[in-house]
Amino acid sequence: MISYRHHVVSLVAVFLALSVGVVLGGGPLSELGRDDTPVSAHTKAQQQDSRAARFGDDFATAAAPTLYAGRLQNHAVTIVTMPGADGDVVSGIAAQIESAGGSVAGTYEAKPALVSASEKSLVDTLGSQLMTHLDDDVIPADASTYDRIGQLLGVAVSGDSVSLDEASSIRQSLAGADLVKSPEQASRTALVLVVLGGKDADDAILSGLLTGLAATTTGVVVAGDTGSGMKGDLHGLRAQPVADKVATVDSADTAVGQVTTVLALARSLKVQGGSFGASGSDGAVPLG
Template sequence: MIDFRFFLVSIAAVFLALAVGVALGAGPLKGEFDQQLRANVEQLGKEKDQLRDQMEALEQSDRYRDTFASTIAPGLLTDKLNNHQVVVVALPGADKGVVKNLADTVKASGGTVTGTVQVTAKWGDATNRQFLEDLATQLVTGDVTVPNDSTTYDRAGALLARALVTKDPKAVGQADSATPTIMGAFGEGDLVNAPGDLRRGDLAVVVAPHITPDTKPQEGDDVNDAWVALAKAMDSQSLGAVLAGDTSAASSDLGALNRLRADAKASSVVSSVDVADLPSGQIAVVWALLEQTQGKAGQYGAVGTTDGALPKLSDAS
Protein backbone atom coordinates (compact mmCIF):
# COMPACT_ATOMS: atom_id res chain seq x y z
CA MET A 1 0.00 0.00 0.00
CA ILE A 2 2.83 2.41 0.87
CA ASP A 3 4.58 1.59 -2.42
CA PHE A 4 1.42 2.59 -4.29
CA ARG A 5 0.96 5.78 -2.27
CA PHE A 6 4.60 6.64 -2.87
CA PHE A 7 4.03 6.20 -6.58
CA LEU A 8 0.92 8.41 -6.56
CA VAL A 9 2.59 11.16 -4.56
CA SER A 10 5.59 11.08 -6.89
CA ILE A 11 3.39 11.35 -9.98
CA ALA A 12 1.35 14.15 -8.45
CA ALA A 13 4.52 16.05 -7.58
CA VAL A 14 5.80 15.69 -11.14
CA PHE A 15 2.58 16.99 -12.69
CA LEU A 16 2.37 19.90 -10.28
CA ALA A 17 5.97 20.78 -10.98
CA LEU A 18 5.21 20.70 -14.71
CA ALA A 19 2.17 22.89 -14.18
CA VAL A 20 4.27 25.44 -12.30
CA GLY A 21 6.94 25.32 -14.98
CA VAL A 22 4.45 25.85 -17.79
CA ALA A 23 2.79 28.69 -15.94
CA LEU A 24 6.10 30.36 -15.21
CA GLY A 25 7.21 29.88 -18.79
CA ALA A 26 4.13 31.69 -20.03
CA GLY A 27 5.03 34.75 -18.02
CA PRO A 28 5.65 35.90 -14.45
CA LEU A 29 3.10 34.62 -11.97
CA LYS A 30 2.00 36.71 -9.09
CA GLY A 31 -0.51 36.43 -6.36
CA GLU A 32 -2.07 33.66 -4.39
CA PHE A 33 -2.25 31.12 -7.28
CA ASP A 34 1.52 31.04 -7.70
CA GLN A 35 2.09 30.77 -3.97
CA GLN A 36 -0.48 27.97 -3.64
CA LEU A 37 1.16 25.93 -6.42
CA ARG A 38 4.56 26.30 -4.86
CA ALA A 39 3.19 25.35 -1.44
CA ASN A 40 1.51 22.26 -2.92
CA VAL A 41 4.73 21.15 -4.59
CA GLU A 42 6.68 21.62 -1.36
CA GLN A 43 4.04 19.70 0.60
CA LEU A 44 4.05 16.82 -1.86
CA GLY A 45 7.82 16.70 -1.66
CA LYS A 46 7.62 16.41 2.12
CA GLU A 47 4.99 13.65 1.89
CA LYS A 48 7.18 11.79 -0.59
CA ASP A 49 10.11 11.96 1.82
CA GLN A 50 7.90 10.80 4.69
CA LEU A 51 6.62 7.85 2.68
CA ARG A 52 10.16 6.91 1.73
CA ASP A 53 11.12 6.96 5.40
CA GLN A 54 8.09 4.78 6.25
CA MET A 55 9.05 2.30 3.54
CA GLU A 56 12.60 2.07 4.85
CA ALA A 57 11.31 1.61 8.41
CA LEU A 58 8.96 -1.17 7.32
CA GLU A 59 11.73 -2.91 5.41
CA GLN A 60 13.95 -2.74 8.48
CA SER A 61 11.11 -4.08 10.61
CA ASP A 62 10.54 -6.97 8.19
CA ARG A 63 14.24 -7.83 8.22
CA TYR A 64 14.26 -7.78 12.02
CA ARG A 65 11.13 -9.98 12.19
CA ASP A 66 12.56 -12.56 9.82
CA THR A 67 15.97 -12.53 11.53
CA PHE A 68 14.32 -12.92 14.93
CA ALA A 69 12.15 -15.81 13.73
CA SER A 70 15.15 -17.52 12.11
CA THR A 71 17.19 -17.10 15.29
CA ILE A 72 14.61 -18.61 17.64
CA ALA A 73 13.41 -21.23 15.15
CA PRO A 74 15.78 -24.01 16.30
CA GLY A 75 14.41 -23.86 19.84
CA LEU A 76 10.83 -23.91 18.60
CA LEU A 77 11.43 -26.77 16.19
CA THR A 78 13.76 -29.13 18.01
CA ASP A 79 12.40 -32.68 18.09
CA LYS A 80 8.86 -31.56 17.20
CA LEU A 81 8.54 -34.10 14.37
CA ASN A 82 10.82 -36.82 15.65
CA ASN A 83 9.82 -40.24 14.27
CA HIS A 84 7.49 -38.66 11.71
CA GLN A 85 7.93 -38.84 7.96
CA VAL A 86 6.45 -36.10 5.79
CA VAL A 87 5.66 -35.95 2.10
CA VAL A 88 5.65 -32.48 0.52
CA VAL A 89 3.15 -31.99 -2.30
CA ALA A 90 3.71 -28.86 -4.40
CA LEU A 91 0.67 -27.67 -6.34
CA PRO A 92 1.18 -25.91 -9.69
CA GLY A 93 2.18 -22.30 -9.11
CA ALA A 94 3.60 -22.99 -5.65
CA ASP A 95 6.70 -20.91 -4.97
CA LYS A 96 9.77 -23.15 -5.29
CA GLY A 97 11.55 -21.31 -2.49
CA VAL A 98 8.62 -21.90 -0.13
CA VAL A 99 8.55 -25.59 -1.07
CA LYS A 100 12.27 -25.98 -0.33
CA ASN A 101 12.13 -23.98 2.90
CA LEU A 102 9.22 -26.05 4.20
CA ALA A 103 11.07 -29.28 3.45
CA ASP A 104 14.16 -27.92 5.22
CA THR A 105 12.06 -26.85 8.22
CA VAL A 106 10.57 -30.34 8.51
CA LYS A 107 14.09 -31.76 8.59
CA ALA A 108 15.18 -29.18 11.17
CA SER A 109 12.30 -30.31 13.38
CA GLY A 110 13.54 -33.90 13.40
CA GLY A 111 11.19 -35.14 10.69
CA THR A 112 12.13 -36.99 7.52
CA VAL A 113 10.97 -35.84 4.09
CA THR A 114 9.97 -38.93 2.14
CA GLY A 115 9.86 -37.00 -1.12
CA THR A 116 8.67 -33.85 -2.86
CA VAL A 117 5.89 -34.43 -5.40
CA GLN A 118 5.02 -31.80 -8.00
CA VAL A 119 1.40 -31.82 -9.18
CA THR A 120 0.95 -30.32 -12.64
CA ALA A 121 -1.70 -27.86 -13.85
CA LYS A 122 -3.23 -30.67 -15.86
CA TRP A 123 -4.61 -32.23 -12.65
CA GLY A 124 -6.97 -29.32 -11.94
CA ASP A 125 -7.74 -28.39 -15.55
CA ALA A 126 -11.50 -28.80 -16.12
CA THR A 127 -10.90 -29.72 -19.76
CA ASN A 128 -8.81 -32.67 -18.56
CA ARG A 129 -11.36 -33.89 -16.04
CA GLN A 130 -12.61 -36.88 -18.03
CA PHE A 131 -9.05 -38.11 -18.56
CA LEU A 132 -8.43 -37.88 -14.80
CA GLU A 133 -11.68 -39.74 -14.15
CA ASP A 134 -10.80 -42.55 -16.56
CA LEU A 135 -7.33 -42.92 -15.11
CA ALA A 136 -8.61 -42.98 -11.53
CA THR A 137 -11.12 -45.68 -12.50
CA GLN A 138 -8.36 -47.83 -13.98
CA LEU A 139 -6.09 -47.40 -10.96
CA VAL A 140 -8.64 -48.02 -8.22
CA THR A 141 -7.39 -50.47 -5.61
CA GLY A 142 -9.27 -52.53 -3.05
CA ASP A 143 -7.90 -50.63 -0.08
CA VAL A 144 -9.04 -47.22 -1.36
CA THR A 145 -12.66 -46.39 -0.65
CA VAL A 146 -14.55 -43.17 -1.36
CA PRO A 147 -18.24 -42.27 -0.90
CA ASN A 148 -20.61 -43.03 -3.75
CA ASP A 149 -21.23 -39.32 -4.29
CA SER A 150 -17.53 -38.51 -4.51
CA THR A 151 -16.20 -36.34 -7.32
CA THR A 152 -13.46 -37.07 -9.84
CA TYR A 153 -11.09 -35.02 -7.69
CA ASP A 154 -12.05 -36.98 -4.57
CA ARG A 155 -11.30 -40.29 -6.27
CA ALA A 156 -8.06 -39.16 -7.91
CA GLY A 157 -6.94 -37.50 -4.67
CA ALA A 158 -7.62 -40.69 -2.71
CA LEU A 159 -5.45 -42.69 -5.11
CA LEU A 160 -2.58 -40.21 -4.98
CA ALA A 161 -2.83 -40.17 -1.19
CA ARG A 162 -2.77 -43.99 -1.19
CA ALA A 163 0.59 -43.85 -2.92
CA LEU A 164 2.09 -41.14 -0.71
CA VAL A 165 0.88 -41.55 2.88
CA THR A 166 -0.33 -44.10 5.39
CA LYS A 167 -1.54 -44.39 8.98
CA ASP A 168 0.09 -47.79 9.44
CA PRO A 169 3.25 -47.31 11.57
CA LYS A 170 4.81 -50.40 10.00
CA ALA A 171 4.35 -49.02 6.48
CA VAL A 172 5.67 -45.51 7.15
CA GLY A 173 8.95 -44.82 5.42
CA GLN A 174 8.71 -48.00 3.41
CA ALA A 175 8.41 -48.57 -0.32
CA ASP A 176 4.93 -49.82 -1.20
CA SER A 177 3.93 -52.18 -4.00
CA ALA A 178 1.07 -49.94 -5.17
CA THR A 179 3.06 -46.70 -5.13
CA PRO A 180 5.09 -47.29 -8.33
CA THR A 181 1.96 -48.31 -10.25
CA ILE A 182 -0.10 -45.31 -9.16
CA MET A 183 2.71 -42.77 -9.49
CA GLY A 184 3.81 -44.28 -12.79
CA ALA A 185 0.34 -43.90 -14.28
CA PHE A 186 -0.11 -40.36 -12.99
CA GLY A 187 3.37 -39.54 -14.24
CA GLU A 188 2.68 -40.95 -17.72
CA GLY A 189 -0.47 -38.84 -17.77
CA ASP A 190 1.63 -35.74 -17.04
CA LEU A 191 -0.32 -35.20 -13.82
CA VAL A 192 2.55 -35.46 -11.32
CA ASN A 193 6.33 -35.45 -11.19
CA ALA A 194 7.91 -37.43 -8.37
CA PRO A 195 11.27 -38.94 -7.37
CA GLY A 196 11.76 -42.60 -8.15
CA ASP A 197 12.67 -43.54 -4.58
CA LEU A 198 9.43 -42.22 -3.11
CA ARG A 199 8.37 -43.69 0.24
CA ARG A 200 5.14 -43.26 2.14
CA GLY A 201 4.91 -40.73 4.95
CA ASP A 202 2.53 -40.40 7.87
CA LEU A 203 2.06 -36.63 7.45
CA ALA A 204 1.67 -34.32 4.46
CA VAL A 205 2.35 -30.69 3.62
CA VAL A 206 0.48 -29.46 0.55
CA VAL A 207 1.91 -26.18 -0.80
CA ALA A 208 -0.69 -23.89 -2.39
CA PRO A 209 -0.22 -21.87 -5.57
CA HIS A 210 0.89 -18.25 -5.28
CA ILE A 211 -1.79 -15.93 -6.68
CA THR A 212 -0.75 -12.91 -8.75
CA PRO A 213 -2.80 -10.05 -10.27
CA ASP A 214 -2.51 -11.91 -13.59
CA THR A 215 -3.95 -15.17 -12.25
CA LYS A 216 -7.15 -16.04 -14.10
CA PRO A 217 -9.91 -18.39 -12.96
CA GLN A 218 -9.85 -21.67 -14.86
CA GLU A 219 -12.82 -22.85 -16.84
CA GLY A 220 -15.54 -24.08 -14.52
CA ASP A 221 -13.59 -22.75 -11.52
CA ASP A 222 -12.76 -26.37 -10.64
CA VAL A 223 -9.11 -25.91 -9.80
CA ASN A 224 -9.47 -25.09 -6.10
CA ASP A 225 -12.04 -27.85 -5.68
CA ALA A 226 -9.30 -30.16 -6.92
CA TRP A 227 -6.75 -28.81 -4.43
CA VAL A 228 -9.10 -28.95 -1.45
CA ALA A 229 -10.13 -32.51 -2.38
CA LEU A 230 -6.47 -33.51 -2.61
CA ALA A 231 -5.65 -31.97 0.77
CA LYS A 232 -8.61 -33.75 2.35
CA ALA A 233 -7.52 -37.06 0.83
CA MET A 234 -3.98 -36.62 2.13
CA ASP A 235 -5.40 -35.90 5.57
CA SER A 236 -7.82 -38.83 5.65
CA GLN A 237 -5.16 -41.41 4.80
CA SER A 238 -2.43 -40.08 7.08
CA LEU A 239 -2.05 -38.72 10.59
CA GLY A 240 -2.73 -35.26 9.21
CA ALA A 241 -2.19 -32.69 6.49
CA VAL A 242 -1.50 -28.96 6.34
CA LEU A 243 -2.25 -26.75 3.34
CA ALA A 244 0.38 -24.01 3.35
CA GLY A 245 0.91 -20.91 1.26
CA ASP A 246 1.45 -17.17 1.36
CA THR A 247 -1.15 -14.50 2.07
CA SER A 248 -2.21 -14.34 -1.59
CA ALA A 249 -3.55 -17.90 -1.35
CA ALA A 250 -5.81 -16.88 1.55
CA SER A 251 -6.80 -13.33 0.59
CA SER A 252 -7.69 -13.90 -3.07
CA ASP A 253 -10.98 -15.50 -4.12
CA LEU A 254 -8.81 -17.59 -6.47
CA GLY A 255 -6.64 -18.91 -3.62
CA ALA A 256 -6.63 -22.50 -2.43
CA LEU A 257 -6.45 -21.52 1.24
CA ASN A 258 -9.38 -19.18 0.75
CA ARG A 259 -11.43 -22.05 -0.65
CA LEU A 260 -10.38 -24.46 2.10
CA ARG A 261 -11.32 -22.02 4.86
CA ALA A 262 -14.69 -21.35 3.24
CA ASP A 263 -15.44 -25.08 3.38
CA ALA A 264 -16.48 -25.86 6.97
CA LYS A 265 -16.13 -29.60 6.52
CA ALA A 266 -12.67 -29.43 4.94
CA SER A 267 -11.31 -26.84 7.38
CA SER A 268 -12.47 -28.93 10.33
CA VAL A 269 -9.95 -31.64 9.40
CA VAL A 270 -7.23 -29.99 7.28
CA SER A 271 -5.08 -27.27 8.85
CA SER A 272 -3.76 -24.27 6.94
CA VAL A 273 -1.02 -21.64 7.31
CA ASP A 274 -1.11 -18.50 5.14
CA VAL A 275 2.37 -17.10 5.93
CA ALA A 276 4.46 -20.09 4.90
CA ASP A 277 6.81 -17.81 2.96
CA LEU A 278 8.07 -16.41 6.30
CA PRO A 279 10.29 -18.17 8.86
CA SER A 280 7.55 -17.71 11.46
CA GLY A 281 5.03 -19.31 9.12
CA GLN A 282 7.30 -22.28 8.50
CA ILE A 283 7.44 -22.84 12.25
CA ALA A 284 3.64 -22.64 12.29
CA VAL A 285 3.44 -25.38 9.65
CA VAL A 286 5.51 -27.74 11.80
CA TRP A 287 3.41 -26.98 14.87
CA ALA A 288 0.24 -27.48 12.82
CA LEU A 289 1.53 -30.88 11.69
CA LEU A 290 2.18 -31.83 15.30
CA GLU A 291 -1.30 -30.64 16.25
CA GLN A 292 -2.70 -32.83 13.48
CA THR A 293 -1.12 -35.89 15.10
CA GLN A 294 -3.19 -35.03 18.18
CA GLY A 295 -6.40 -35.20 16.14
CA LYS A 296 -6.90 -31.44 15.94
CA ALA A 297 -7.01 -28.92 13.09
CA GLY A 298 -6.72 -25.14 12.87
CA GLN A 299 -6.28 -22.22 10.49
CA TYR A 300 -3.24 -20.05 11.21
CA GLY A 301 -1.69 -16.88 9.85
CA ALA A 302 -2.45 -13.27 9.10
CA VAL A 303 -5.44 -13.25 6.75
CA GLY A 304 -9.04 -13.03 7.91
CA THR A 305 -10.33 -14.74 11.02
CA THR A 306 -7.80 -17.40 12.02
CA ASP A 307 -7.06 -19.46 15.10
CA GLY A 308 -3.99 -17.36 15.79
CA ALA A 309 -0.35 -17.36 14.78
CA LEU A 310 0.44 -20.84 16.10
CA PRO A 311 -1.41 -23.83 17.49
CA LYS A 312 -1.61 -24.09 21.26
CA LEU A 313 0.24 -27.34 21.80
CA SER A 314 0.04 -29.42 24.95
CA ASP A 315 2.91 -29.33 27.42
CA ALA A 316 3.96 -32.79 26.29
CA SER A 317 4.46 -31.67 22.69
Protein backbone atom coordinates in the same frame (compact mmCIF):
# COMPACT_ATOMS: atom_id res chain seq x y z
CA MET B 1 2.67 -8.18 6.70
CA ILE B 2 4.57 -6.60 3.83
CA SER B 3 5.87 -9.23 1.43
CA TYR B 4 9.47 -9.65 0.33
CA ARG B 5 8.37 -8.79 -3.19
CA HIS B 6 7.27 -5.39 -1.91
CA HIS B 7 10.67 -4.93 -0.28
CA VAL B 8 12.49 -5.81 -3.50
CA VAL B 9 10.35 -3.49 -5.62
CA SER B 10 10.92 -0.67 -3.15
CA LEU B 11 14.69 -1.22 -3.17
CA VAL B 12 14.84 -1.37 -6.95
CA ALA B 13 12.88 1.86 -7.14
CA VAL B 14 15.30 3.55 -4.74
CA PHE B 15 18.37 2.38 -6.68
CA LEU B 16 16.83 3.51 -9.97
CA ALA B 17 16.08 6.90 -8.49
CA LEU B 18 19.64 7.22 -7.20
CA SER B 19 21.15 6.20 -10.54
CA VAL B 20 19.01 8.68 -12.46
CA GLY B 21 19.96 11.38 -9.97
CA VAL B 22 23.65 10.74 -10.54
CA VAL B 23 23.25 11.05 -14.30
CA LEU B 24 21.25 14.25 -14.13
CA GLY B 25 23.25 15.76 -11.30
CA GLY B 26 26.24 16.55 -13.46
CA GLY B 27 24.39 17.92 -16.49
CA PRO B 28 22.30 20.91 -17.49
CA LEU B 29 19.20 19.35 -15.96
CA SER B 30 20.75 19.18 -12.53
CA GLU B 31 18.52 21.91 -11.13
CA LEU B 32 15.28 20.56 -12.60
CA GLY B 33 13.01 18.70 -10.25
CA ARG B 34 15.36 19.20 -7.31
CA ASP B 35 13.60 18.43 -4.04
CA ASP B 36 15.39 19.59 -0.93
CA THR B 37 12.63 18.46 1.42
CA PRO B 38 13.40 15.68 3.90
CA VAL B 39 12.30 12.11 3.39
CA SER B 40 8.51 11.94 3.65
CA ALA B 41 6.78 10.39 6.59
CA HIS B 42 5.32 7.80 4.22
CA THR B 43 8.79 6.66 3.12
CA LYS B 44 9.98 6.51 6.72
CA ALA B 45 6.97 4.39 7.63
CA GLN B 46 7.78 1.98 4.80
CA GLN B 47 11.35 1.69 6.01
CA GLN B 48 10.18 1.01 9.54
CA ASP B 49 7.75 -1.65 8.32
CA SER B 50 10.54 -3.26 6.32
CA ARG B 51 12.84 -3.39 9.33
CA ALA B 52 10.01 -4.78 11.45
CA ALA B 53 9.32 -7.51 8.88
CA ARG B 54 13.02 -8.49 8.78
CA PHE B 55 13.14 -8.54 12.56
CA GLY B 56 10.10 -10.84 12.69
CA ASP B 57 11.67 -13.26 10.21
CA ASP B 58 15.04 -13.16 11.97
CA PHE B 59 13.37 -13.80 15.31
CA ALA B 60 11.30 -16.70 13.95
CA THR B 61 14.37 -18.33 12.40
CA ALA B 62 16.39 -17.99 15.60
CA ALA B 63 13.59 -19.14 17.89
CA ALA B 64 12.37 -21.99 15.67
CA PRO B 65 14.47 -24.83 17.17
CA THR B 66 13.25 -23.93 20.65
CA LEU B 67 9.63 -23.73 19.48
CA TYR B 68 9.89 -27.04 17.64
CA ALA B 69 11.43 -28.85 20.62
CA GLY B 70 12.17 -31.78 18.30
CA ARG B 71 8.45 -32.51 17.80
CA LEU B 72 9.06 -33.93 14.32
CA GLN B 73 11.86 -36.20 15.51
CA ASN B 74 11.68 -39.51 13.63
CA HIS B 75 8.84 -38.19 11.47
CA ALA B 76 9.10 -37.82 7.70
CA VAL B 77 6.94 -35.47 5.63
CA THR B 78 5.74 -35.92 2.07
CA ILE B 79 5.57 -32.65 0.13
CA VAL B 80 3.08 -32.15 -2.69
CA THR B 81 3.58 -29.01 -4.75
CA MET B 82 0.72 -27.53 -6.74
CA PRO B 83 1.32 -25.90 -10.17
CA GLY B 84 3.23 -22.65 -9.79
CA ALA B 85 4.58 -23.38 -6.31
CA ASP B 86 7.67 -21.32 -5.47
CA GLY B 87 10.76 -23.51 -5.25
CA ASP B 88 12.36 -21.21 -2.67
CA VAL B 89 9.32 -21.58 -0.42
CA VAL B 90 9.46 -25.37 -0.74
CA SER B 91 13.19 -25.38 0.06
CA GLY B 92 12.69 -23.05 3.00
CA ILE B 93 9.99 -25.23 4.55
CA ALA B 94 12.05 -28.37 3.93
CA ALA B 95 14.94 -26.82 5.84
CA GLN B 96 12.63 -25.98 8.73
CA ILE B 97 11.29 -29.55 8.77
CA GLU B 98 14.85 -30.75 9.30
CA SER B 99 15.37 -28.12 11.99
CA ALA B 100 12.38 -29.64 13.81
CA GLY B 101 14.04 -33.06 13.72
CA GLY B 102 12.09 -34.40 10.76
CA SER B 103 12.94 -35.25 7.18
CA VAL B 104 11.39 -34.98 3.71
CA ALA B 105 10.37 -38.40 2.40
CA GLY B 106 9.83 -37.12 -1.13
CA THR B 107 8.43 -34.24 -3.14
CA TYR B 108 5.57 -34.84 -5.57
CA GLU B 109 4.84 -32.29 -8.27
CA ALA B 110 1.17 -31.92 -9.22
CA LYS B 111 0.86 -31.08 -12.91
CA PRO B 112 -1.60 -28.51 -14.35
CA ALA B 113 -3.86 -31.27 -15.74
CA LEU B 114 -4.57 -32.50 -12.22
CA VAL B 115 -6.34 -29.27 -11.26
CA SER B 116 -7.68 -28.26 -14.66
CA ALA B 117 -11.46 -28.50 -15.07
CA SER B 118 -10.96 -29.28 -18.77
CA GLU B 119 -9.09 -32.49 -17.81
CA LYS B 120 -11.74 -33.84 -15.45
CA SER B 121 -12.58 -36.70 -17.83
CA LEU B 122 -8.96 -37.88 -17.77
CA VAL B 123 -8.80 -37.68 -13.98
CA ASP B 124 -12.10 -39.52 -13.62
CA THR B 125 -11.23 -42.29 -16.07
CA LEU B 126 -7.79 -42.94 -14.59
CA GLY B 127 -9.15 -42.93 -11.05
CA SER B 128 -11.84 -45.45 -11.97
CA GLN B 129 -9.30 -47.72 -13.65
CA LEU B 130 -6.86 -47.63 -10.75
CA MET B 131 -9.59 -48.48 -8.26
CA THR B 132 -10.24 -51.79 -10.03
CA HIS B 133 -6.72 -52.97 -9.08
CA LEU B 134 -7.24 -52.35 -5.35
CA ASP B 135 -9.26 -54.13 -2.69
CA ASP B 136 -12.86 -52.99 -2.46
CA ASP B 137 -12.45 -51.40 0.96
CA VAL B 138 -9.47 -49.19 0.09
CA ILE B 139 -11.43 -46.39 -1.60
CA PRO B 140 -15.23 -45.98 -1.39
CA ALA B 141 -17.00 -46.76 -4.66
CA ASP B 142 -19.07 -43.57 -4.39
CA ALA B 143 -16.07 -41.24 -4.02
CA SER B 144 -16.24 -38.23 -6.33
CA THR B 145 -13.69 -37.68 -9.11
CA TYR B 146 -11.22 -35.51 -7.20
CA ASP B 147 -11.82 -37.06 -3.81
CA ARG B 148 -10.97 -40.43 -5.39
CA ILE B 149 -7.78 -39.23 -7.12
CA GLY B 150 -6.76 -37.52 -3.87
CA GLN B 151 -7.21 -40.78 -1.98
CA LEU B 152 -5.24 -42.66 -4.62
CA LEU B 153 -2.39 -40.19 -4.27
CA GLY B 154 -2.71 -40.43 -0.50
CA VAL B 155 -2.42 -44.21 -0.30
CA ALA B 156 0.47 -44.09 -2.77
CA VAL B 157 2.53 -41.64 -0.73
CA SER B 158 1.50 -42.35 2.83
CA GLY B 159 -1.03 -45.11 3.28
CA ASP B 160 -0.44 -48.64 4.52
CA SER B 161 -3.68 -49.97 3.03
CA VAL B 162 -1.95 -50.93 -0.23
CA SER B 163 1.20 -52.92 -0.94
CA LEU B 164 4.45 -51.33 -2.04
CA ASP B 165 3.90 -52.67 -5.55
CA GLU B 166 0.38 -51.21 -5.68
CA ALA B 167 1.65 -47.86 -4.42
CA SER B 168 4.38 -47.86 -7.07
CA SER B 169 1.84 -48.74 -9.77
CA ILE B 170 -0.38 -45.81 -8.75
CA ARG B 171 2.56 -43.41 -8.85
CA GLN B 172 3.62 -44.64 -12.27
CA SER B 173 0.07 -44.30 -13.61
CA LEU B 174 -0.27 -40.76 -12.30
CA ALA B 175 3.06 -39.87 -13.87
CA GLY B 176 2.15 -41.56 -17.17
CA ALA B 177 -1.03 -39.48 -17.39
CA ASP B 178 1.02 -36.33 -16.63
CA LEU B 179 -0.99 -35.67 -13.49
CA VAL B 180 1.68 -36.04 -10.78
CA LYS B 181 5.45 -36.33 -11.08
CA SER B 182 6.87 -38.59 -8.38
CA PRO B 183 10.38 -38.51 -6.88
CA GLU B 184 12.81 -41.25 -7.87
CA GLN B 185 13.18 -42.30 -4.26
CA ALA B 186 10.28 -42.06 -1.82
CA SER B 187 9.06 -43.65 1.38
CA ARG B 188 5.53 -43.63 2.68
CA THR B 189 4.74 -41.26 5.54
CA ALA B 190 1.88 -40.15 7.78
CA LEU B 191 2.26 -36.39 7.26
CA VAL B 192 1.62 -34.53 3.99
CA LEU B 193 2.43 -30.90 3.23
CA VAL B 194 0.69 -29.34 0.24
CA VAL B 195 2.33 -26.15 -1.08
CA LEU B 196 0.02 -24.02 -3.17
CA GLY B 197 1.19 -22.26 -6.33
CA GLY B 198 0.60 -18.87 -7.84
CA LYS B 199 -2.09 -20.12 -10.21
CA ASP B 200 -5.63 -20.10 -8.83
CA ALA B 201 -7.24 -23.52 -8.82
CA ASP B 202 -10.94 -24.31 -8.82
CA ASP B 203 -12.13 -24.41 -5.20
CA ALA B 204 -14.12 -27.62 -5.73
CA ILE B 205 -11.19 -29.39 -7.39
CA LEU B 206 -8.68 -28.38 -4.73
CA SER B 207 -11.14 -29.20 -1.96
CA GLY B 208 -11.78 -32.65 -3.43
CA LEU B 209 -8.08 -33.46 -3.73
CA LEU B 210 -7.39 -32.42 -0.16
CA THR B 211 -10.42 -34.29 1.16
CA GLY B 212 -9.01 -37.44 -0.42
CA LEU B 213 -5.53 -36.84 0.96
CA ALA B 214 -6.89 -36.16 4.44
CA ALA B 215 -8.89 -39.40 4.38
CA THR B 216 -5.77 -41.50 3.83
CA THR B 217 -3.14 -39.76 5.99
CA THR B 218 -2.63 -38.78 9.61
CA GLY B 219 -2.28 -35.07 8.97
CA VAL B 220 -2.34 -32.63 6.04
CA VAL B 221 -1.11 -29.03 6.13
CA VAL B 222 -1.73 -26.66 3.23
CA ALA B 223 0.65 -23.70 2.89
CA GLY B 224 0.20 -20.64 0.71
CA ASP B 225 1.78 -17.23 0.35
CA THR B 226 0.49 -14.05 1.95
CA GLY B 227 -1.69 -13.15 -1.01
CA SER B 228 -3.38 -16.55 -1.16
CA GLY B 229 -4.64 -16.09 2.36
CA MET B 230 -6.16 -12.73 1.50
CA LYS B 231 -8.02 -13.55 -1.70
CA GLY B 232 -6.44 -16.59 -3.38
CA ASP B 233 -6.62 -20.37 -3.15
CA LEU B 234 -6.11 -20.51 0.60
CA HIS B 235 -8.85 -17.96 1.20
CA GLY B 236 -11.30 -20.02 -0.85
CA LEU B 237 -10.20 -23.27 0.74
CA ARG B 238 -10.82 -21.98 4.24
CA ALA B 239 -14.49 -21.54 3.35
CA GLN B 240 -14.83 -25.21 2.31
CA PRO B 241 -15.83 -28.11 4.64
CA VAL B 242 -12.38 -29.66 4.11
CA ALA B 243 -10.93 -26.86 6.25
CA ASP B 244 -11.99 -28.90 9.28
CA LYS B 245 -9.77 -31.77 8.12
CA VAL B 246 -6.62 -29.98 6.94
CA ALA B 247 -4.62 -27.20 8.56
CA THR B 248 -3.96 -24.06 6.51
CA VAL B 249 -1.09 -21.60 6.86
CA ASP B 250 -0.60 -18.41 4.88
CA SER B 251 2.53 -16.22 4.56
CA ALA B 252 4.66 -19.24 3.62
CA ASP B 253 6.69 -16.86 1.46
CA THR B 254 8.23 -15.50 4.67
CA ALA B 255 10.42 -17.13 7.31
CA VAL B 256 7.70 -16.55 9.92
CA GLY B 257 5.20 -18.39 7.73
CA GLN B 258 7.56 -21.30 7.10
CA VAL B 259 8.17 -21.77 10.82
CA THR B 260 4.41 -21.59 11.39
CA THR B 261 3.90 -24.25 8.71
CA VAL B 262 6.23 -26.68 10.48
CA LEU B 263 4.55 -26.00 13.81
CA ALA B 264 1.25 -26.84 12.12
CA LEU B 265 2.76 -30.10 10.83
CA ALA B 266 3.81 -31.04 14.36
CA ARG B 267 0.33 -30.20 15.64
CA SER B 268 -1.33 -32.28 12.92
CA LEU B 269 0.15 -35.45 14.43
CA LYS B 270 -2.60 -35.15 17.04
CA VAL B 271 -5.03 -32.44 15.88
CA GLN B 272 -6.40 -31.89 12.39
CA GLY B 273 -7.64 -28.64 10.90
CA GLY B 274 -6.91 -25.08 11.97
CA SER B 275 -6.32 -21.78 10.18
CA PHE B 276 -3.04 -20.01 10.95
CA GLY B 277 -0.85 -17.20 9.67
CA ALA B 278 -1.32 -13.50 9.05
CA SER B 279 -4.98 -13.99 8.09
CA GLY B 280 -5.63 -17.20 10.03
CA SER B 281 -8.85 -17.36 12.03
CA ASP B 282 -7.32 -19.59 14.72
CA GLY B 283 -4.41 -17.35 15.52
CA ALA B 284 -1.03 -16.52 14.05
CA VAL B 285 0.91 -19.54 15.30
CA PRO B 286 -0.20 -23.02 16.51
CA LEU B 287 1.81 -23.39 19.70
CA GLY B 288 -0.31 -26.16 21.20
